Amino acid sequence: MKNFTVRAGLPDPVLERLARLYTILSRLEGSGGPRPFSSKAVGELLAVPGHTIRKDLSLLKTFLQAEQEADPDRAADSDQGYDAARLRSLIGRGLGLEKVRPVALVGLGRLGSAILHKKREWTDLRYPIAAAFDASINRIELTRTEVPLFHSREIVRVTREKGILVGILAVPAEAAREVAERLVEGGARALVNFTPVLIAPAGKGVVVRNVSLTGELDIISGYLDREGV
Amino acid sequence: MKNFTVRAGLPDPVLERLARLYTILSRLEGSGGPRPFSSKAVGELLAVPGHTIRKDLSLLKTFLQAEQEADPDRAADSDQGYDAARLRSLIGRGLGLEKVRPVALVGLGRLGSAILHKKREWTDLRYPIAAAFDASINRIELTRTEVPLFHSREIVRVTREKGILVGILAVPAEAAREVAERLVEGGARALVNFTPVLIAPAGKGVVVRNVSLTGELDIISGYLDREGV
DNA sequence: CCCGAACCGTGAAATTTTTCACAATTCATG
DNA sequence: CATGAATTGTGAAAAATTTCACGGTTCGGG
Incomplete structure (x- = not known):
């Protein structure tokens, strides 16, 4: 009944593992790490066994080839581990993580502020906050930032105008449903x-x-209980 | 090789779905919701199809029975949907979510503060913050709260003394590894x-x-890309 | 009191995901 | 330059999870 899904890409679990790996590799940038990165070493980064990594990458490569682009450097690969930088780039291309995606942040309470002012280091240039919203004019005026601030009333308009595709909800529970709808309505x-x-x-x-x-x-808590703790 | 896992309990995905459901049901407390809760309705709460809910609950019940305790109210069930309160209680018993588990919060930066001061509504009585830590004495002295505060140096001692089993890490990336180790060392x-x-x-x-x-x-971003966005 | 509609519970089938096992490749070393 | 240790890539087997389908039960009407 819903079987016309042509499986356009990688399976969910594979995609999620690779995305997580990308996040981690991004953060490792430069700081080295084990030099020749064996599949086992990469796996430890992610708490999964080595063969899972190898399989995931195998799928990723197959997929990338099917997509078209001949591998730029089809060079030596099948021996002494992976190179962190190249691995990151491979995943980035395969999952489209090199795109810059501006995000909208809604809610400037404690959590929202924490996100808004997150330090450069754990900020990511790939997800710039293009607009932030709050339902309190007072709070908007008090907040000091370079990010453009708006009243929640304007979510739909601004989201649409800026072509924002990703929203972050940091509002009180009551408002969640509605804010979500507005963001979606805005595109x-x-x-x-x-x-x-x-x-x-x-x-x-x-x-x-x-x-x-x-x-x-x-x-x-559920896991702890299952383990008898 | 690691097959001596006797599968003491429910499968991971089932456990996670049920735990999530419990969280949601807790929040619904009183506010009603659809009266007779059909498996479909419950499923929508969680964005999964109805049969998944039925299957999960089936497994949960089987498990509970095997555990021992005869169901207190083995009454009418197999017809007009679930009752939110009873469902919540069932899951709570099955996954051990009724236990109170004091937690330790490490890091009182913006994010840590947000967690420390979270409003009562999204606080949960089941996870009281029994101790909070930070590496800056200054920050400890400036923070106003009823939660006992300590210097990070004391993580091991305090965690052990209070019998804390759950830790929350809200520290800068550099400190993560070490704090994690200390918490585990403390039990x-x-x-x-x-x-x-x-x-x-x-x-x-x-x-x-x-x-x-x-x-x-x-x-x-990976999912979006896979969908061609 | 009987009928039909709505819904749960669950064994069995179908699908997805993980694990395995091994050929092929590379590199350091004597 | 031959040998051995280490490591990747991948088809195929195994395991786990999800989906299906239907018997059985309850309830509201007529």
């Missing part, structure tokens, strides 16, 4: 939701990542 | 890591949830 195709309210993919085709401290704690 | 068995540095299960048997904004954004 957003993906949301990171820090609210404890789970946002279901509003219109189809919207990617949502739900992150809540309580949620994580409940999951953790 | 912690689980960590929620907000650092972009991925913490691999230090000693085995330590549960880790890694959450980073950049990480989530990279995953999102």
